[in-house]
Amino acid sequence: MPPPDSSAEAGHPPGAPRRVLVLGAGAIGGLLGARLAESPALDVLVAARRSIPGLTFSRRGPTGDSPPVTVPVTPVVDPASLPPLEWVVVATKTYDTARLGAWLGTPATAGARILVAQNGVEHRERMAPFADPTRVVPAIVTYGAERRGPGRVVQTLDGLVRVPADDAGRDFARLAAPTSLRVEVVEDFVAALWTKLAYNVVGNSLTTITDLPVRELGRRPELRRIAAALVAEVRAVAATRHATLPPELAESMLDEFAAFPATVRSSMWQDLHAGRRFEHDAISGALVRVARLNKVDAPFSQMATDLLETLSPVRASPSP
Ligand SMILES: NC(=O)c1ccc[n+]([C@@H]2O[C@H](COP(=O)([O-])OP(=O)(O)OC[C@H]3O[C@@H](n4cnc5c(N)ncnc54)[C@H](OP(=O)(O)O)[C@@H]3O)[C@@H](O)[C@H]2O)c1
Numbered sequence: 001m002p003p004p005d006s007s008a009e010a011g012h013p014p015g016a017p018r019r020v021l022v023l024g025a026g027a028i029g030g031l032l033g034a035r036l037a038e039s040p041a042l043d044v045l046v047a048a049r050r051s052i053p054g055l056t057f058s059r060r061g062p063t064g065d066s067p068p069v070t071v072p073v074t075p076v077v078d079p080a081s082l083p084p085l086e087w088v089v090v091a092t093k094t095y096d097t098a099r100l101g102a103w104l105g106t107p108a109t110a111g112a113r114i115l116v117a118q119n120g121v122e123h124r125e126r127m128a129p130f131a132d133p134t135r136v137v138p139a140i141v142t143y144g145a146e147r148r149g150p151g152r153v154v155q156t157l158d159g160l161v162r163v164p165a166d167d168a169g170r171d172f173a174r175l176a177a178p179t180s181l182r183v184e185v186v187e188d189f190v191a192a193l194w195t196k197l198a199y200n201v202v203g204n205s206l207t208t209i210t211d212l213p214v215r216e217l218g219r220r221p222e223l224r225r226i227a228a229a230l231v232a233e234v235r236a237v238a239a240t241r242h243a244t245l246p247p248e249l250a251e252s253m254l255d256e257f258a259a260f261p262a263t264v265r266s267s268m269w270q271d272l273h274a275g276r277r278f279e280h281d282a283i284s285g286a287l288v289r290v291a292r293l294n295k296v297d298a299p300f301s302q303m304a305t306d307l308l309e310t311l312s313p314v315r316a317s318p319s320p
Helices: 027-036 094-099 123-127 167-176 189-210 215-219 221-240 249-258 267-274 284-293 299-311
Strands: 018-023 042-047 055-061 069-071 074-076 087-090 113-116 136-138 144-149 152-157 161-164 183-186
Touching: 018 027, 027 042, 027 055, 027 069, 027 087, 027 144, 027 152, 027 167, 094 123, 113 123, 113 167, 123 136, 136 161, 136 167, 161 167, 161 189, 167 183, 189 215, 189 221, 189 249, 189 267, 189 284, 189 299, 215 221, 215 249, 221 249, 221 284, 221 299, 284 299
Parallel strands: 018 042, 018 087, 042 074, 055 152, 087 113, 113 136, 161 183
Antiparallel strands: 055 069, 144 152
8 A cells, every 4th residue: 555645656556667757868867767767666767858879877896887788768858748757856957957847847747756866955946946845855966977978877986865854755765665776864854965065065166166186175274274164154054944064074074085085076176177067056156045045154155156157167147
């Protein structure tokens, strides 16, 4: 019998596969789609902007990548062709969210729960034009993945997906339970989200602005000072959202970074060197927005955001 708190399951015909649409056939969309497709109880569709030949998935190991495995998902490019869905997993970059109306405005997605597998802290706000907040499940993804070509995805880092301990979060955990996708239901999800934001504000912003490997943030006293100031701002802003960050967060994060091999680079640094647009607006930019709303001073985060807007190979709003 379906659990009483699962509205999606409650209307589901017994025995029929549950349909999931992964929105974005990129690195994280490919990884989540591949792992969810392991469940025989799920029918996984993957939405792409342009036609893809299918999806292959491999894992990076110490001696190289595992052989790519073809994954049983259905690629879709036409929102009008979608069958009714129970879940949508949003796995586009944050800056592409505003253009998802073609997918999220269809009758097929109207009753679906939406897992937002993106960076930042504004998951529900980003979905507000498309879905009632009760249908939206913010997620923290700690897996690492890369896209090698259309529909060719490699997992670069093992991890998990964290979701809030509410009905919808638990429903997603049940959906993924028969697969190898690790989903953790987190009681204090807001604190986990803001802790992840602190890592991103420091790790992504400072390595990109300084063009340095992540470990230098923990090894250079002047960068440790700037990082500690950023974490203090995240802590003050997080408190306005009732999130309490661990007191030793800056020290433990920077010690962790200092122990990294020299080869570890942040994802934003990789975006810089690959000529890709940054997601800074969803990271330090979001921090500045919430700070402003709550009249909290965040000058270090403002400066980081302005520098990243200047450095981003593709800017949100080009200078006149
Ligand atoms: N990669 C990681 O290791 C990692 C780890 C943790 C969190 N994240 C977060 O996960 C999110 C996704 O990142 P990613 O690395 O997976 O990005 P990505 O590889 O660039 O994938 C995003 C995908 O979304 C597609 N897309 C964009 N707009 C679309 C639309 N309107 N319709 C259909 N598809 C659309 C893109 O299509 P095109 O190919 O046409 O551009 C691309 O395939 C980000 O918020 C990122 O911060 C990533």
